[in-house]
Amino acid sequence: MFLSLESVSVQYPRSTARRAAVEAVSLGLKAGQIGVLIGPSGCGKTSLLRAVAGLERCHAGRIVMDGRALGDAAAGVHLAPEARRIGMVFQDYALFPHLSVADNVAFGVAHLPRAERQARVQTMLDLVGLAHAARRAPHELSGGQQQRIALARALAPQPQLLLLDEPFSSLDADLRETLAQELRAILKASGTTALFVTHDQFEAFALGDVIGVMHQGRLEQWDDAYTLYHRPATRFVAGFIGHGVFTPAQIVACAHGPCVHTPLGELNDLDECPLPAAFPDGHCDVLLRADDIVHDDASPVKACIERKAFRGSEFLYTLRLASGERVMAHVPSHHDHQVGEWIGIRAEVDHVVTFARATGAD
Structure with missing residues (x-):
């Protein structure tokens, strides 16, 4: 497996909750696969994503990517977020309003020589279908276009893994499934391994090669969409997926x-x-x-x-x-x-x- 989580638990130090935010979660992603975590609010899916990103420490278990331990509670290993070669796309896009679309995409590759940087930006804008908007400001674009610019910026440094935390939550419901299908096509075209968090089943089905249903900090099932729907492993999954x-x-x-x-x-x-x-x-x-x-x-x-x-x-x-x-x-x-x-x-x-x-x- 390219990404492997082994009995990962996350416990917030000042939490008054009786249980861990994430408890003994194990899952794996092959290189180029898209995984989706889905579940009700408070189920632990975002906490798990933050642990993979390095924004939270593992209370127990270990996270391994491409043979390298990113976090290992028993060994005291915790790689800093900037050392993990992981990109993130957030709910609010976090685009810089004073920079053009091209300069936003270039932000994460500022260390490259100018010609290489420009080529990389052009490649990313072509990938997301927004090369024509390179000189425009982010506020001049639609919400869906801004989301694609955020994706291009995250992909520009060529991360080994891309994490996406409910990136469509602020968009109209009618747009979400279409954008999820577009996002899947972009990630597949770039060969990017990704882990996506959502509460929307249609997004999960449109995006994921493999989908994990979380409940009360635990991973109830990690499977393809067809199996989740037709062969739910637990009563919770059966009730949560579909009608x-x-x-x-x-x-x-x-x-x-x-x-x-x-x-x-x-x-x-x-x-x-x-x-x-x-x-x-x-x-x-x-x-x-x-x-x-x-x-x-x-x-x-x-x-x-x-x-x-x-x-x-x-x-x-x-x-x-x-x-x-x-x-x-x-x-x-x-x-x-x-x-x-x-x-x-x-x-x-x-x-x-x-x-x-x-x-x-x-």
């Missing part, structure tokens, strides 16, 4: 093998699902995502629409079964049913995911 609910179910031995009895009928496709013995009497909770539920007027299973949210091409319905359980469903927007109406639904679950029956609040 879905947990429904009481029972895994039983059927004639054709194990199956899951649910309020919506029997589910099969249990290739990676636990056997009935994994839970007491097979009783468990099954994850039903909104795209697992299909609107079908011919289905004998009926559900009442409790809430509906228009998403353009589809509605997100919150539905209540006659037995009282609730599920969610993505329904094409031309199926415009009213709140309180009963509609037919059926389950089409390609990946059956089960967890131990909840004993309290999720």
Whole structure:
């Protein structure tokens, strides 16, 4: 691995919290990969990023990049941020308003000979598609363009690793996914290894080769987006990623093998699902995502629409079964049913995911 975090913990000295800000996190990034840390506010993702940058010391564990220890709590190693060859892009861009776009990009390579410095700036501006704005002031550019200039400035010194802390948080929601895709293309074109922090799932999915979900200082899962969505490792990941609910179910031995009895009928496709013995009497909770539920007027299973949210091409319905359980469903927007109406639904679950029956609040 190019970047390796081994049981890293971060503890703020004056913190009154009962737990560490980051607790025993291990992950790895190959050269050229883009990793994303996602989770709710206060989960520790920014603290972990700051530890990689050298802005926080490791309370325990070690951080290794390209075979070199950046931080090792047991050995007392803590490389200063400026000695790590790591670039950072912040939420507020931190562009110098009195300098032109080109001079902002040149700031981190001022030590280079003039001709080499100018060539490097031109290369970076070409990479982010803003060569035409070289002589303009940052305030004359849009928010998205300013973010790309901040990225060009961070890449100009050719860092071994780029860290990005919620760089799109101040931008309009409509821009974020597009900019995330642009950022991914830029990072891939430059061959840059990067670690990105966000709370936005769409940004994470658009950017990351591998995504880590954090919760209460711990890394719950470090995987590609498809696996996070379809094979969540923990109940928290299952609830945090995507739209879905947990429904009481029972895994039983059927004639054709194990199956899951649910309020919506029997589910099969249990290739990676636990056997009935994994839970007491097979009783468990099954994850039903909104795209697992299909609107079908011919289905004998009926559900009442409790809430509906228009998403353009589809509605997100919150539905209540006659037995009282609730599920969610993505329904094409031309199926415009009213709140309180009963509609037919059926389950089409390609990946059956089960967890131990909840004993309290999720």
